[in-house]
Amino acid sequence: MLSSVKRILIGRPLKSTALGDQKLNILKALAILSSDALSSVAYGTEQILIVLSTIGAVAYWYSIPIAVGVLFLLAALIISYRQIIFSYPHGGGAYVVSKENLGVNAGLIAGGSLLVDYILTVAVSVSAGTDAITSAIPQLHPYTVPIACVLVVMITILNLRGLTESATILAYPVYLFVFALFILIGVGIYNIMTGNVSHTFYHPALGTPVEGISLFLLLRAFASGCSALTGVEAISNAIPNFKDPAPKNAAKTLILMGSLLAILFSGITFLAYYYGIGPKADETVVSQIARETFGRNYLYFFVQGTTAVILVLAANTGFSAFPLLAFNLAKDKYMPRMFAIRGDRLGYSNGIVALGVASILLIIAFHGKTEHLIPLYAVGVFIPFTLSQTGMIIRWVRKKQGGWLAKLSANLIGAIITLTVLLIFFITKFTQVWFVFIFLPLIVIMFHRINKHYEAVGEQLRIHPESPAIPIEGNVIIVPVAGFTKVVENSINYAKSLTDQIFAVYVSFDREDEKRFAEKWEKWQPDVRLVTLQSHYRSVLQPLSKFIDTVEHKASENNYRVTVLIPQFITKKSWHNILHNQSSLLIRTYLIFKKKVIVATLPYHFKK
Template sequence: MFNVTGLLKRLVIGRAMRSEELGETLLPKRLALPIFASDPLSSVAYATQEILLVLTLGGLAYLHFTPWIALAVVLLMTVVVLSYRQVVHAYPSGGGSYEVASTNLGPSAGLVVAASLLVDYVMTVAVSVASGVDNIISALPSLAAHRVGLAVGFVALLTAMNLRGVRESGRAFATPTYLFIGGVLIMVGTGLFRYLLGDAPVAESAAYGIEPDPADAGLAGFALLMLVLRAFSSGCTALTGVEAISNGVPAFRKPKSVNAAKTMLAMGAIAITMFVGVTTLAMVAKVHIVEDPCRLTGLADCEAYTQRTVIAQLAASVFGGSDSFGFYFMQAATALILILAANTAYNGFPLLASILAQHRYLPRQLHNRGDRLAFSNGILALATVAAVLLWVYKANVTDLIHLYILGVFTSFTLSQLGMVRHWNRELHAETDPAVRRRHQVARSVNGLGACVTGLVLVIVLATKFTQGAWLAVLAALVLWVMMRGIRRHYDRTAAELTVTDPRRELAPPPRVFAIVLVSTIHKPTLRALAYARAFRPNHLEALTISVDREAADSLKRQWEEYGIEIPLKILDSPYREITRPVVEYVRSIRRESPRDVVGVFIPEYVVGHWWENLLHNQSALWLKSRLLFTPGVMVTSVPWQLTSSAHADHPAARAPGSVRRGEPTRNSETPR
């Protein structure tokens, strides 16, 4: 069973890598871009669509706000990219917004950032995969019934790829990312060139009118402002994942911060170009898209109508219909990049979780690297939560998007405030006028970033809170409280385990009282007795629990016949319990002699096949779990491996009953 599992693991994940090979996993810029920037690049596929979906709530009357909202998003992205380039240079050790906020604003602010980012990384996976599945369904509507299964399957595939290591996942994801960039640029260039020649592409939905939502018809004043702000906050999904490069600086080749900053600049330029191009082309082609197809006027049967995404409509209008090669190429590339956009989170989440675990805010297991030097536990945790979200929300992008981007702007705002304090500290210590001018410019950029992203955070909260964003806020709050609790636990444990008087801790106990648990006389029992005697305790006795008087008498006679010199103590158990009498007896010894140490030796045999576990109870495990909570009690397992266990974890057979010192036993029980 073990060999089959190990073989499957090697096929999926690959060979195990030595720790010394960590340097071989570092990334050049051409691979770092698709790994860390696939999320902001892919958001081009749905950011424009999210703006249009909100504006069309009021019908066609408000679509003229689209260019201005897009311009605001572009300016915001420019400020954020420039701000995070400075984070990369100032804090090249990784951790990004979390490290900036923790260092400059305090641990509590750092945990707010960390909790927000962890929630947002989960949402990145869920939204990206769901959006990718949407684009697949746009090309193949017959797959609509399998939406959730497809989404969860893609999460599993991404998980397997990332468990193989960062560098290998980068190689796998680089081609689709660059194909998507090339496809979008060709589509936008072709469409706008046709527009300049007087042959503007026309979207399939251009002929349909839009019936305003009754609640959003004829808006003016404050209500209109709120609608525009909602559209802007939805368009801000284009900024998700921008901070991932600042978290992943340690994964870059040297010089790390320089390469990371160049990659971030390239990401920003490409994302802005594509977003502006898609939005402009959508306006030229008169794309009309709504949440409910029945609000489109002119449809014969709105219930049966499958509405295509903005990218799908643009590709069909530019390349000559939904049966053209260009259309299918764009749909395939878009679906791939949207699904692979989750890879940004697959790199950001485990890295951030590892840093938090190192700082004792998350379980230490999240800091461990797997066979392929990836943070495997973090990858699996991310995949599990994202898959559950996709299942609960039925992989619906519109429902999931409301939980999105809140965490991003929380981290943006706090990190930029932290950078302002960082530059204030640097300016206080710096005397060189040229350096001071550079620091002042940097402070101005980060100050502007803090103001702008703070304003966007307020807008996002105001417009999305009641639509589902409250759940993301609650999740981040619960995570924040949990991380503080984990840190308190680790701090208490460290304080309790700190050595203050080595001589006192090394002093031997006055006496050792050894007990060997016995149910019958066989080889495991005799080995346990011999092993306990080898410790030369001050007092040694065997202990059995009598649930059957005749069996207990028979054991006592056999004990005397074998001439075993160790005294046998029999405890009656009228209610046929085993664990409680043993625990109570051990505790009674401790009460009589609190300074003595009680050693309990448990003979166990180990089975080798999974189905054999179903045939045996786990009384030894239950006994040990109870005894371990008793102070001054040392529990020792004395294993006896059966023949079947000789092949359970190693191809070379071992002699029956052979003992491997220092190895933990598994699936064991007290022999009866």
């Protein structure tokens, strides 16, 4: 039944040879990898206004120069990440760049930051999408968290179906969102130019003196506005997902994404300024702009609908990049190997599921409040931004390839700006991001512990010709028995086919039972030695374990191995298992961890 449900949800398994068909062209890649960056225009301007609103509506004109600063940073990042794409065409982004040029710990900090960032990408995007839904339908406000969790589950299932299929489905709402915002911005600017607006809006003129404004507050607003740049790095992480020539296609997609992001962010910020719109608790800035431009008609709901969908589907950037980053870390032995395994649909399913579960937990923990997540979200982006730019500077200095001075200059500008923004975040929003200083070191420590384990495992599994293995001279089989049944008979006969060194072990709870069992056994299996053990506390494991230790110690002196052969019957229907005690399962689970003891199970299948 579970297998049938799985097939319905994620589809039939794909052959490994179909991996090439799962690559993305530019249009699909733009939809699946740029949805996070493009969707951030829905809340980037709002985050600037939230900070400025602490002074008052007269301060809203500062959103224009702040937006110019954000666009300048965007240009620097696009240039820098374009160079990363061609320098590291196999993907990995900030993790690989930092690890190769700045050292392992820098790489792990970048990788850990990005893993957390992608979890936050999903949580923030879905929470913001839920906000857009509840802005249009206020009656749904009490159900914000359940709605967000259901949406994460839906996106997780969509991604488990495969990269190409999810990209095909996602392309339509992403481009619809871009189309809707172009209509909104175009109609808004046309109305302003023609004077065809519903009423006169109050917007302070650029340069209007504002009492109480400070550099600290402006820097804080700028840092908040930089949340519009989240997701820019995703393309450099996912180069292997592109069709050949992958680097060129990835670079073109990056330029397209940057251009669209710049236009949409500029347009939304300008309209918000002209309309004098400020942040509201129950309505987003984009919703207010659409309402002022169209009224609450079908165009308003078209904008709100596509905005809600893109905000939710922006989570797909995390689902595209997180599994690939987890794969790179797992390949380098810093994350569990299960993250390096492809699933039925050729995606890294374990990474997809882990991301979905972590995001749901985060949404529940923060009650779906987007504004509580965005500061930490942005910090998680700008740490790898800074490290990757710095790593590229080291690379150009070291290699001195053609045109390296110009490339170094671009990365140097990017590093200075991203470091500045990062410091602004830590200074202005320390109370919201302070635990970065706790969880990042913990993540790096965890990476090192995992790596240490894998190195130790590799050392112990490695064959050393100078130290040949001790030959096994023979085998001693111990068969725990609980009665005179076909299951026990089947196990004893199998043991006889392997060796004549057999011990049947019976654990008794009283002397009379022990005596009766021994007498019956002598008549039934006279050629198999029976060992009866007394258990005064009704425990089977303890006396059995002591006996196995004794046999193992004597057997090892003669280079023999001890095998514990556990008889187990298998019921025809799975629910029948609850009607029987699971002593064989308990014995196997306990013994599997004992040194130098082989544990084998001989199943006996019931027919009815």
